[in-house]
Every structure is written in structure tokens, then in C-alpha cells.
Amino acid sequence: MGKTTNNLLLAGDKAVSCGVSLASEIEELRIIKELHLRTVKELGVDPSVVSSFLEDLEQLLKGIAMMKELTLRTRDYLVSFGECMSSRIFSAYLNKIGAKARQYDAFDVGFITTDDFTNADILEATYPAVAKRLYDDWMSDPAIPVVTGFLGKGWKTCAVTTLGRGGSDLTATTIGKALGLREIQVWKDVDGVLTCDPTIYKRAVPVPYLTFDEAAELAYFGAQVLHPQSMRPAREGDIPVRVKNSYNPKAPGTIITKARDMTGTVLTSIVLKRNVTMLDIVSTRMLGQVGFLAKVFSIFEELGISVDVVATSEVSLSLTLDPSKLWSRELIQQELDHVVEELEKIAVVNLLRRRAIISLIGNVQHSSLILEKAFHVLRTKGVNVQMISQGASKVNISLIVNEDEAERCIEALHRAFFESGDLSKLLIQPGSGNGSPVPVNVEN
Incomplete structure (x- = not known):
């Protein structure tokens, strides 16, 4: 059922631009209906578990088409249909095969969130509420709980909220903490x-x-x-x-x-973050000036923009943004222009698009070794690192490169750190006393 969320979002976008009479003919709506009805048929589950949701979904798309608008609040309600239907199908199938189950919608079982639609945070009141509901039901009538992922209820609006894409992991760990489980x-x-x-x-x-x-x-x-x-x-x-x-x-x-135990660990994993925008902010007034950084970050705060990676010198500041998280594609350039316009009131700004962050996750106590090997690999590949950030995190060293060079960098770095087999020769076992190199097994 994995592509249902994407199809729901596409259906919503199309509904905004089509007429009410055409809303029921949106291709993605047809795909969603066919997938869910075919699934219940193949599993031998009563179609009634999803039929009312499919009808409501069609009506919602007609409403979006009529209003010519898809707000963040409506978008969250729209994408909730996928989890609500799949959890009901799964619960019904478990009951059919003799594994007694009970379906729960997270927004009715106690998941209380902020009202930040599309990216809500779970509030502390969630944990006792979820624990009480699940424990009480279990004690009165034991059944396997099947809970919708990545959904919640806004504490002020009482509307359906979502925890962001992939938020079902957060749903799982929240339930785990609420119930005090020994493993999630x-x-x-x-x-x-x-x-x-x-x-x-x-x-x-x-x-x-x-x-x-x-x-x-x-x-x-x-x-x-x-x-x-x-x-x-x-x-x-x-x-x-x-x-x-x-x-x-x-x-x-x-x-x-x-x-x-991180003793023998050099690198754990290499991660790539694409579609990054980099800003170089330069001002001679920054030299010895109190409050310059505060002014810069107050601009980002006022515009509601999150900063990923930061590096500073005496007269300059470099940082990265991830516009794909923050704005619609249509507004990215407009918003970036606004950022530059505000920053240029206090500094010279150079905006660089199509960059990527390569993050080396591992034991930063071995940072000299990691950097030595990483820069040797990148120099061999003719890649110029445009920015580096290390120190704030004890497990992450981030390098910024051109996006079109990033994948071959990942391949080369992986071969060097995980396939060469020579890193253990370079490590010194802590506490060996005489400072002599002592080979240790490098985890991963």
C-alpha cells in the first residue's frame, strides 16, 4: 500500500486545478480505489472496512475542487485516509485468520500533537493517554492493537495532524515508551x-x-x-x-x-543529503563585532527557515539550507530571493544552489584519521570540498560538495573506509601505555 500517500497528495493537487465534476475522475483516486478494493478481495476481507472511506475521500476531493484550495490542515486530513484504510484492512485480516486484533486511529487513542500541520510534534500528554487506553482495553478484552502510523490530533484545533513523512517510526517509538516495552x-x-x-x-x-x-x-x-x-x-x-x-x-x-563500545569504531555510515542550498555571508563589520551572528540567525528565525550546517571564520559565515523541507517548489526561488535580500542589508551574500552534504557518521575521536582519509580520497577524485562542519556533534563530520559529484564521492569513500581493510592498522588502542600502534578490529 506504500504509494498511497503519494497518490493522495497528487489527487489533492489535481483537485485544486480541476472542476468539481472532474474530481471523481482523477487518475490517482481511481488507482487508490482499485488498490484497496483489490486488496480486500484478495485477502477475503469485507469491503465495508474501506468503502465508506473511499466515498468520503471522493467527497473531500470534490470539496477541494470547489474551494480551489488545499490548505495544510486539509492536506493532513487527506493523507490520513491511507493509514486509516490500511490499518483496518490489516486488523480485519488478522481477525479472519484467528489472531484477535483491534484497530485504533492514533488521533483517537491519545496521540496529542502541536497544531503544526504536516510536521507536528508529539506532546508529553500523549504518553499517559496512550498507555491508559491500550492497557485498559487489553485488561478488559485482550487483542493485538493495530494503530495508524504518523497521525495525531492537534491539541488546540482537535484536527488530524501528521508527524511528517516516515512518521510511523515515531508512532512506534512513542507507543514503546508509553508502554515501557523492553524492545521496539x-x-x-x-x-x-x-x-x-x-x-x-x-x-x-x-x-x-x-x-x-x-x-x-x-x-x-x-x-x-x-x-x-x-x-x-x-x-x-x-x-x-x-x-x-x-x-x-x-x-x-x-x-x-x-x-x-566505540573503541574500535572509525566510521559507521556515510549519508548523502541532496538538493542543498549553500549561503556564503561575508562582512568586514563582523570582525570583532558583538551580535553579528545573532542578527543573521534572527533573520532566519523571522522567515521560519531552519539551518542545517554552519561554519564560521573571523569575517564570514557559511551555512546550508534545505528548501525541499520548507517550501513548495513554486516558492523556493521566491523565498530564497527574500532571504538574500534581508541578509544583504548587513553583509555580502553569495547563494550557491545544487549542493550536497556528505555526512560521515562515526567516532569523532578519530576525526584526524577520518578527515585525512576522506580528503585523500576526494583529492584523488578531483573533488573540491566547499565547506566542512565538525565539532558540535560527537558523531558527525559533514562535507559540502557539488551535487553532481556526490554519488561518486560516496562510492569512493565507502571503498576506502569499509572495503580497504587497512584502517585497523592506523588505530592506537587507548591505554596501551607505550603509545605503540596496537591493531584493533574495526567495527563495520
């Missing part, structure tokens, strides 16, 4: 978290162990396996998270915990 499992279509994106380089291999810090950095800087915020509840509850493969259940997967 997240099932994907790969053998856990990998050393790099396998679509870029096929020789990527699973990473057996990660810390929550490493997992959070991996998710934020481009790894598609986990939701960027999903580790927070598990970290707070000190609950291990195991990432497994639905298509290869015998694979051990990746275990994510609060801490692990």
Missing part, C-alpha cells in the same frame, strides 16, 4: 541501517549496532530508513530499537541503544 522493532525493506544508500552503491552492508545519537544524525542528514525524530522517545525511555527487514526476517538487523 521497526520493520523496513532493508536489512537494517546500512553503511550507505544501497541505491547509490550496491556493496553497502548492514550496521549491526548504533547509538541513538548516530541514528538521529543518520536520519536527519538523509538516511531514509528512520524518521529524524523517531529516536527521541526510545532514548528518553532507554528502550533499544531493532531495525528489521520484512522481506528477510532472519537477518539480525540493526540494534540501536543509548551507548555502545
